Amino acid sequence: MKLRIASMLICVSIGLTSVCQEEKAGKIKNGQEPTMKNVKYGPYERNVLNLWQAKSEKPTPVLIRIHGGGWTGGAKDEVLSEKDEYLDAGISVVSISYRLTNTDILPAPVYDAARALQFVRYKAKEWNLDKNRIALTGGSAGGCSSLWLALHDDMADPGNADPVLRESTKPTCIAVMSGQTCLDPEWIEKNIGPKGNKHRMIFLSFGAKSAEEMTENKDKYQKMIREFSPIFHVDKNDPPIYMEYGGGISTPAKDPNHGIHHGMYGIKLKEEADKVGLECQLKIKGYSESNYSSPLSFIKAKFSEVKVQENKGNL
Secondary structure, three states, rough: OOOOOOEEEEEOOOOOOOOOEEEEEOOOOOOOOOOEEEEOOOOOOEEEEEEEEOOOOOEEEEEEEEEOOOOOOOOOOOOHHHHHHHHHOOOOOEEEOOOOOOOOOOOOHHHHHHHHHHHHHHHHHHHOEEEEEEEEEOOHHHHHHHHHHOOOOOOOOOOOOOOHHHHOOOOOOEEEEEOOOOOOOOHHHHOOHHHHOHHHHHHHHOOOOOHHHHHHOOHHHHHHHHHHHHHHHOOOOOOEEEEEEEOOOOOOOOOOHHHHOOOOOHHHHHHHHHHHOOOOOEEEOOOEEEOOOHHHHHHHHHHHHHOOOOOOOOO
């Protein structure tokens, strides 16, 4: 029987407590509805993603977008708009929602992003994607999540009963905007200024009422701060990074919004990357220029350096 809207494929993935629903849209045009909408990638309500498939007979590379909002708001895209350029370049696009720290503090947001990446790899053959050419992107908190996944040790668990969790959590490369690289209130005070600590992302992420509470109870929060601050995980074998920052790099930061998106996050991460020989492109107007004109040009270049795979194995 023909349906006006997409047929629904219902599947249960091992290890998931929720039913996986994939709504396949009918006629797809760039800038319109996703190819697949509200696909469940995990057991929680906000573990959903949208997929826009680039047209290709061969497996396509893919860009995964992690939305911003301080880990306290926001959601995945419903209409593609500016991401048409990726589809035109033959790159499929995924946009995810994830649990927020209003109700689920760290590690919820970054663990959800990790599982979404693993899920895309798990579905690569079915969705005609190249699991070895996956880029991450996002602004602000989405940038922080992308940086954390790129720099943190791979969390793949080859012996896990859930096949999704056997996949790699390391992207091929990342291109982020205004991403936070350190969540330590003392580091922020020193490098950005006190206004940076007034933004709720800094303390709500850890379940604290203020940055001052975190500083006064350093022993309680220090382990988590180091674990979820990307700057403490830099390694020479990590994937290439592209970062953009706007708003000026004057210190101290003018207000909480300036402080939470400050270019000093990128400057300090690049210093650490340069020490170990990790490629880190930093673009800040009036301060630093990248070798690449845009995130897309960087991602395309990094994808071109990876041998095209036939969806066999992990990275």
